[in-house]
Amino acid sequence: xxxxxxxxDSFGAILLAIIWISPLLFxxxxxxxxxxxxxxxxxxxxxxxxNFRVAWAGAPWLKYFINTxxxxxxxxxxxxxxxxxxxxxxxxxxxxxxxxxxxxxLMQLFILPEVLIVENYAMISRLGLFDTILGVGxxxxxxxxxxxxxxxxxxxxxxxLHEAAxxxxxxxxxxxxxxxxxxxxPTYLAYALVSVSTHWNNFLWPLIVTNSPETRPLTVGxxxxxxxxxxxxxxxxxxxxxxxxxxxxxxxxIFQRQFVxxxxxxxxx
Amino acid sequence: MTTTPFxxxxxxxxxxxxxxxxxxxxxxxPEGSFTALLGPSGCGKSTTxxxxxxxxxxxxGKILIDGKDVTTxxxxxxxxxMVFQSYALxxxxxxxxxxxxxxxxxxxxxxxxxxxxxxxxxxxxxxxxEDRKPGELSGGQRQRVALARAIVAGQRLCLMDExxxxxxxxxxxxxxxxxxxxxxxxxxxxxxxxHDQTEAMSMADTVVLMKDGHIQQVGSPEDLYSRPNxxxxxxxxxxxxxxxxxxxxxxxxxxxxxxxxxxxxxxxVPKGEGRMRCTVNESEFLGAETLIGLDHAGAAGLCVLKPxxxxxxxxxxxxxxxxxxxxxxxDAAGQRLAG
Numbered sequence: 063x064x065x066x067x068x069x070x071d072s073f074g075a076i077l078l079a080i081i082w083i084s085p086l087l088f089x090x091x092x093x094x095x096x097x098x099x100x101x102x103x104x105x106x107x108x109x110x111x112x113n114f115r116v117a118w119a120g121a122p123w124l125k126y127f128i129n130t131x132x133x134x135x136x137x138x139x140x141x142x143x144x145x146x147x148x149x150x151x152x153x154x155x156x157x158x159x160x161x162x163x164x165x166x167x168l169m170q171l172f173i174l175p176e177v178l179i180v181e182n183y184a185m186i187s188r189l190g191l192f193d194t195i196l197g198v199g200x201x202x203x204x205x206x207x208x209x210x211x212x213x214x215x216x217x218x219x220x221x222x223l224h225e226a227a228x229x230x231x232x233x234x235x236x237x238x239x240x241x242x243x244x245x246x247x248p249t250y251l252a253y254a255l256v257s258v259s260t261h262w263n264n265f266l267w268p269l270i271v272t273n274s275p276e277t278r279p280l281t282v283g284x285x286x287x288x289x290x291x292x293x294x295x296x297x298x299x300x301x302x303x304x305x306x307x308x309x310x311x312x313x314x315x316i317f318q319r320q321f322v323x324x325x326x327x328x329x330x331x
Numbered sequence: 332m333t334t335t336p337f338x339x340x341x342x343x344x345x346x347x348x349x350x351x352x353x354x355x356x357x358x359x360x361p362e363g364s365f366t367a368l369l370g371p372s373g374c375g376k377s378t379t380x381x382x383x384x385x386x387x388x389x390x391x392g393k394i395l396i397d398g399k400d401v402t403t404x405x406x407x408x409x410x411x412x413m414v415f416q417s418y419a420l421x422x423x424x425x426x427x428x429x430x431x432x433x434x435x436x437x438x439x440x441x442x443x444x445x446x447x448x449x450x451x452x453x454x455x456x457x458x459x460x461e462d463r464k465p466g467e468l469s470g471g472q473r474q475r476v477a478l479a480r481a482i483v484a485g486q487r488l489c490l491m492d493e494x495x496x497x498x499x500x501x502x503x504x505x506x507x508x509x510x511x512x513x514x515x516x517x518x519x520x521x522x523x524x525x526h527d528q529t530e531a532m533s534m535a536d537t538v539v540l541m542k543d544g545h546i547q548q549v550g551s552p553e554d555l556y557s558r559p560n561x562x563x564x565x566x567x568x569x570x571x572x573x574x575x576x577x578x579x580x581x582x583x584x585x586x587x588x589x590x591x592x593x594x595x596x597x598x599x600v601p602k603g604e605g606r607m608r609c610t611v612n613e614s615e616f617l618g619a620e621t622l623i624g625l626d627h628a629g630a631a632g633l634c635v636l637k638p639x640x641x642x643x644x645x646x647x648x649x650x651x652x653x654x655x656x657x658x659x660x661x662d663a664a665g666q667r668l669a670g
Contacts, residue, residue, distance in 0.1 A: 223421060225386050226413065226415060227421075228386065228405075229433075230407070230433030230436055230480075232407065232436050245422065247423070
């Protein structure tokens, strides 16, 4: 009985893994074969890198890559800045209405960003940030999840360290920078991973708020590249898709261990 | 003392919501002295220290350090250092960075910083451990890092909050001597919080005994031991503590007083010659002497010391005697009467 459960466990895990990875495997298969071979799943058909060449030439990918890279960086910097300050305030400062404000922030977690798309669009336009990378990133900077995460991490810092730093002459921001931030490093790492992968893959909002190749991130570029009016070539689209997920995928493969550990550590603390 | 005190607390009070903190703390601490705040847990000794450090602000009263009114100043402006019970070392910083933390914050030039670091590590015997993280150190070493951090900046006032309570007994004795020596050599003023009376008595020039937020007695260790202000002090100081008798047990003291007597002043005498007859309730062998606990209807904590190993059977009846000049007389409220 015991061995059966064990077998089922492993079997289930492997099955899930196969289901999970099969689209990626198919994309890889399609990208490295000609369109007809790809669809026929002809195992002995010749391998080719032509699709990548065609896809690369078909759109300003380099610009898209830079845009996406800029976008996730801008968002991450904004998030680190805002969630650090807000999390610290909620964790260690006393001010009237603190609990009420914190509940308001948490309520943001219940609201899907998509619901706010129209309002955000109007806001970004009013600010004159339409079709800019800052405009794409801004609605995500004051992340409720991030604020909550940072608050929890900062609350776990022993109060003696805070007091020791105070006696050693640190001001409030000095304590935050020299004591709280370094101690919350695992949390920052975990949060950065979530944030980067979310916003690398984000599609709907950038699609709406960008209007030119100058600001378009990869996901939007890819969808335009693969739009039916350009003719559907499954191999070329697969090649383009692989190209756009490659940086994240490679980063994950390299940092797999740290990736998982970051979450464990952030959870334990 | 004719000189103005280095640290002065004047009528300081701190109350927590409904709970008693400290009340009416009046204390003068001369420069270069070692003052121990002693008392059972919850007596307000730590609160007093935190008020002094600026980690809490008093509701009433004034605090002066070096002639300056610091009652409402920030902790960082009071020019003092502090050793915490948990040491409060920054786990992400190496020993050197921990010790230099305050110097860096105060923007001391790098060259001077390194010189001071070297000196502080030399004094505390930590040379060679500069690059270790606190997690890689033993308890005793961590404690010394906390000490090094406290002395590196050369502040004249150092506050210590039960710095030895996380060490094992053997190490505690050694570090106790080290701290005392450090304080003398550097000539700094130390205010030291502890609940361990041996620590307070052996290290301090002045002991401040507190209970329920009030100071019970301020004085030298000898003072507290041989002239306790009230029955609380009498029972708290000394091992074994002073025994308290109802005055009705003895002739010539009236009925409403309490008489204190220390174990070393009691002699066991042949039956019929003693002033009191008691029953042995325990014998505790301490090494050089044996502590015999005694039961008597009108006494609490009565015991007598006998040299060497000299156990007595439980239930034995013995007579004890003592001289009047060794008695401490307290009135009905527990306050010491003249004498």
